[in-house]
Amino acid sequence: MGSERARGRARRTLVAWLLGVTTIVAADAVAYAQSKTERDMARALMDEGDAKVEKKDFAGALRAYRAAHAIMGVPSTGIEVARTEEKLGHLVEAHKAALEVANMPVKPGEPKPFTDAREAAKQLAAQIESRIPRLTVVVRGVPESAPVEVKIDGALLPSEAARAAQPVNPGKHEVSAAATGLPPVSKEIEIAEAQRLQVTLALGDAAASDDGSGNAGRRLSPLVYVGFGVGGAGLIAGAVTGGLSLSRAGTVKELCPAGTCPTQAALDEATPVNDSAKTLANVSNVAFALAVVGVGVGVAGIFLSGGEPKKSPEATSVRLQIGPTGIGLVGRF
Template sequence: MRFLGSTLLALSLVLVAAPPVSAKPSADAVAAKKAVVQGKREERKKDWEAAREAYEKALGLDDKPATRIRLAKVEDKLGHLIEAADQLQQALKSKKLKWAERRAAKVHLKKLEKRIPTLNLEVPASFEGHVWVDDEEIGQGELGEPVAVNPGTRQVRAEADGFLPYKESFEVAESETKAVTILLTEAPPEKPEPKPQVKEDTESSSAKKTLGYVSLAVGGAGLVVGTAMGLAARSTRNELDSSCKNDVCSESERDLYDKGKTQANIATAGFVVGGIGLGLGAFFLLTADSGEGKKNPTAEARTRIVPVLSPRQVGVVGQF
């Protein structure tokens, strides 16, 4: 029994003293470690953008405070002081941070906070609008208070109803406190929008021109027919005058008389159609220019075209 007790005691001491078996690292942890190695390599080459990308990749796979401290140094090199301070603050919240790393991070953060510049944004007392520094909107409660920004060129924008948009760029140095007064100019009263040009004016003008040309063509054709039939009727009349004695015609000349009468009627109709066609054509063309008929309502009242038809004269008389 004494031997068995001694054996069990020795075995228990061996089990207690034996080091724990370490778990195999996950694939993400392995990939994160490779990304950190890549970031260090880019740091040695002073390729800060590539180093930042590598450390951000590592943090996305395995969030370690030591990686955040390295990322803070790279952000500092890029002039991103606010981002660097944020990484250090997050690293200091971790309980996994070693004492020496924590002390170095605190020193770095204290120096960064002194280097971060600020803007004091001053707006009118009754300001009710929006203010942006670069692409970040500043809340109403922050207006009039120091706003931390990174050094370099910063752009301030402001918008408010009834005022013209404000936009101005500033150069801000490290540790500088710059006062920015946002001056807003009242927007001019809006001009009444011009009434859109009614398409009907153009279409009406085009239609009038088309009708004018068609009317002229019909009128011209009517005059040609009227002239031809008039000449034919005159010839028939002369023939009757030579055949009839004392305006008395024989039965054989009746057909010739009817023919002459028909020719005279056609000639008259041709002259009437020609006169009306020419008159309408001239009227439509004269009233189709640039919508003048709408601008001057009395234009039509002042425009008058009268066809003139007589055995000795064919044409139109116009008043404009």
């Protein structure tokens, strides 16, 4: 706080010196206030800014310093604008203001506070530059040559700079993109000091495939639906036919205990039942084998899934067709 008061006293001394100047070369007149009234106003504004800084009212101080700098346009007023912008976290604006002061041309016979302010501005600009975050907006779903409107906090970026890293202030920002014939998309992001952040905005088909987490949507291969469909159907068919086979085998055992039929009538009755049990057992074995193959195909489909066009589950179907003497697959792919 002591340094703030010291700077305030130095500025008041400088303004008093300016007020005492009665003859200024015409070429240098624009470097100073145009009239005593304006100089008085600038001095009052600088005092107001100093008072608000002491109260930590940096927004109010910035308004006062900007107004004074608009009147005076000298390094000692400009440096206070830059310093206050930096206190508010406006690193981009602070860097720009500091560079403007640092690049102000040296006037013949200018007072030392002007030279000191110019040097301080150079140091401030260098110190702030490394702290400024950079934001890169990547737009998916449109050709690189297609015109795209990219905005940060509602401000349209020039087309030639839209794909380059943009300096922004730390904090929250809204990023949006739009292209002809496609609905606009927007995203709120937060960025820290010195951070380098890339934000992807998806338009059109790219937006439809986006899973909402910032990554491209993963498309499942039809093999997943076919494989697990066959696997599930095979398990069901194997269980059903296996159960029927065991039931028929039990009937045969009742008719012919220990594998021997006591009468011709029992043999005649047991023979077709036994044949059916064997057929169903074979069908069950085949169904379970298909279930194993189907699950394997489904797992392979998961690993092979990628960017190929996605079929809906309704477009791909498969079912087992079981007959008295065999088993088959019927499907639509």
